[in-house]
Amino acid sequence: MPAAPRSSLLSRLTAAALLVAGIAGPMAARAAEPIRIGELNSYKAQPAFLEPYRRAMELAVEQVNAAGGINGRPLELIIRDDGGNPGDAVRVAEDLVTREKADVLTGTFLSNVGLAVAGFADKRKVFFLASEPLTDKITWADGNRYTFRLRASTYMQVAMLMPYAVKANRKRWALVYPNYEYGQSAAATFKTLLKAAQPDVEFVAEQATPLGKLDAGAVAQALADAKPDAVFNVLFAADLAKFVREANSRGTLDGTFVVSLLSGEPEYLDPMKDEAPQGWVATGYPWYAIATPEHKAFLDAYQAKYGEPPRLGSIVGYTAIISLAEGLKKAGGPDTEKLVEAFKGLAVTGPFGPFTYRASDHQATMGAFVGTLGQKDGKGVMLDPVYVDGASVLPSDAEVGKLRPRRD
Template sequence: MQHRRQTISLLAKAAAITAILAAGLAGGLAGGLPAAAAETGPVRVGEINSYTGLPAFTIPYRQGWQLAVEEVNAKGGVLGGRKLEVISRDDAGKPDDAVRVAQELVTNEKVDLLAGTYFSHIGLAVADFAARNKVPFVAAEPLTDAITWAQGNRYTFRLRPSTYMQAAMLVEEAAKLPAKRWATVAPNYEYGQSAVAWFKQLLKEKRPDVEFVAEQWPAQGKLEAGPTVQALAAATPEAIFNVTFGADLAKLVREGETRGLFRNRKVVSLLTGEPDYLEPMKDEAPEGWIVTGYPWEQIDTPVHKAFVAAYAARFKDQPKQGSLVGYTTMKAIAAAIDKAGSTDREKVVDALSGLTLDSPVGPVTFRASDHQSTMGAFVGTTTVKDGRGTMKDWRYADGTAYLPSDEAARKLRPAE
């Protein structure tokens, strides 16, 4: 009898141990990968952009980040051997869709951080999501100053030079012109409104004698070229500040040339020197506009030439501004993760703050004061060469020289 009791007791203990082990295994499966696997699995980046809304920029942008990811992984990945993996989504050019896919990427895809966006209002929506959910977000393209200043937050960083920075670069040239009467044309949303506001303020500071005699605010992607050109011409400006881009820009240029709007008038234009928008116009590209852009074929530094060669070998194409932005965005993310030594979100945010990396156009630092990078832009004049638009007489304007001081930048941000 005693022997039987011992046998039953041993069987009961074995059953209990089996149940505990089974429960632990089930819990591990329900909670995701075991810890060891999670530490060696890929580092996942959730990428969001307007691929169907603006393919001229975003397709080269995607190719740029694909090249960067392939280079990072070919050299061993991040964190001593983990692959970098990008889960990409299209926001359809709508802030609500961008927030929805951001939620899906964080909740279902378990991404470690977010990146991307093009349009300023979409970037602001994702930045707000990032702040509320405490997820690092590297905003690649949206140029609104609010994303790093008025609505800046701990979790959001921006790569490209802002509307303030690029407006300041162009004002340097605009202030040298004899023109006193200016007109503006810009898309009627955050990016266009911000660009015009800064251009007017900064130009008046340098040239108190100028006046702005007309403003045109077409809806983005829906510019009616005839009425817009007619209204600008009726104001008889001596110079024009243009902020339209993409298809709107092409329509404005074509109609403006037909009606003589640009004859004997200087045009200062944001982004127009970027091949994403300039090259599709071919020999109809404007001549003599003062622009920010990217004369990729004329930049002969070793680092940039290596980037161009690698991009051409991979995609059988030449890089655009989008390519440069996408490439540098993912290189920055990889550098931040390695600097953090972890995918812990707070550590990645701390690593991004003050991060410095080499880009194809020179060193870039994400300022700790406002999370704006010091990436610059090329400023020059448009011309047509060999049947396509390009830039001439350009210079690289280092972003560091076009930002307010760290102390001033901190005052522009909400208290954290």
């Protein structure tokens, strides 16, 4: 067979090269296409927690992308405000998925908002990592295949405080909590667990206050009238500061034993300065007293970037992104069903050290710190903080079968 003319051969080679380029070009473009994380939260309503949270998310995204992303695909964070309202949050979630083409959803702060977005995720079959909302319903009563939760839940944090409440051996308890899903859940769990451990306990007063609209004088007076010898507090943010200020001025809690959720978190403790409560046993985040290598690496990176110490929100935001990155790597990408399976038993190492996402209820075992509140240099601190592993205060998988009606 005679050799093909040189011009004809070159033409064919050129055509082949163009064909390969035409195939490789889109493949390369797809390989570099970002994985979009749709994040929604109550930034306007809860800035003390959520501004540090946002900063830490952005730090984590930078770190993941600098390390090569997810199989060469960078993470892209698309952030929206959910208005602090369940209806608005669902509309925002829909917009993130439909218009912004988010591959996964994460975020929410308020428990009622988190539940609404979890319901949306279940209906639309979209992966949702609830980073902050604490209600137990997210992983138990209303748990669904597509929703996982990072933060130690209401039940977990109440259980962390329970040994201190039982040891105090006080009989007359009062409860103060915000009157929405998180506060209601915390109060119910506390009463159930304490009654089981101390059957003769009496609950002499309950103050369920409107979120963000606390009448501190009325609450303090109601407690004074009830004469409890112990108080379980669930108030946070501005409501907590108002309550503490009023109680201090009236001496309402003098000699009263107090256990409190979240009050040791610096975003709530720092603003109170020398008015910060002393002697309360609380969950929180003593960033200045954690010497583990994982926390030191996070602390150094956060302070280097932002010039200030982190808050508990920083831990949650950073760990949410790290969790998603680990899940995406394990799943091989953002396919929803593969990501759900990847998160079952997923092992993650965050600033608080290693933890897992349980397959039985989709709850992370990341723990929290418990300590006694005090003051140092004119500001509130946590004294003698102890880290409580979340796995140690969670019900067994067998018990979860009764708490979580829907199984995956």
